[in-house]
Amino acid sequence: MSKGTEGATPGFLVWRLSMKWRVAVDRAVAPLGLTHAQYSLVASLYGMQRSGERPSQRRLADHTGLEPLYVSKLARALEAAGLLERTRDPHDPRAVQLALTEQGREVTGRAIKVVHGLLQQLLEPLGGLDAARTREFTRDLTALLDTPLDPISENETEQS
Numbered sequence: 626m627s628k629g630t631e632g633a634t635p636g637f638l639v640w641r642l643s644m645k646w647r648v649a650v651d652r653a654v655a656p657l658g659l660t661h662a663q664y665s666l667v668a669s670l671y672g673m674q675r676s677g678e679r680p681s682q683r684r685l686a687d688h689t690g691l692e693p694l695y696v697s698k699l700a701r702a703l704e705a706a707g708l709l710e711r712t713r714d715p716h717d718p719r720a721v722q723l724a725l726t727e728q729g730r731e732v733t734g735r736a737i738k739v740v741h742g743l744l745q746q747l748l749e750p751l752g753g754l755d756a757a758r759t760r761e762f763t764r765d766l767t768a769l770l771d772t773p774l775d776p777i778s779e780n781e782t783e784q785s
Contacts, residue, residue, distance in 0.1 A: 667733040681720040
């Protein structure tokens with residue numbers, strides 16, 4: 626354990642790891658003209674499109690965990706860059722559907738390869754991407770992400 630993390634809480638370590646990952650992805654995809662947030666959006670959209678889905682901005686926000694307003698802002702920037710197209714949903718005029726353009730698919734495919742290599746590097750201490758420890762780590766992270774948060778008020782804490 627490094628000096629900066631001795632005695633650290635799990636929450637602090639999760640935060641530090643997420644910041645390390647965000648910075649690493651930002652640096653890795655910058656040569657492709659993307660930020661980490663944009664990468665999260667286009668990579669998710671890439672996978673959804675491969676499954677035959679043309680998601681709405683709201684669906685993509687739910688999938689990525691990003692705020693809908695932020696997804697809208699990112700989608701506009703990616704549309705201006707020629708990487709995706711936004712169209713009105715024919716079944717719901719309030720909804721906007723997203724799809725990668727040909728250029729968007731090409732850039733996203735390259736970005737996915739770069740980030741996959743970065744992920745392999747990050748997971749090397751656990752034995753790499755396909756290791757049993759990595760699968761266990763993934764299950765643990767999924768369990769934590771699937772746990773709903775119900776903020777405890779100060780009054781409830783004082784009564785405990």
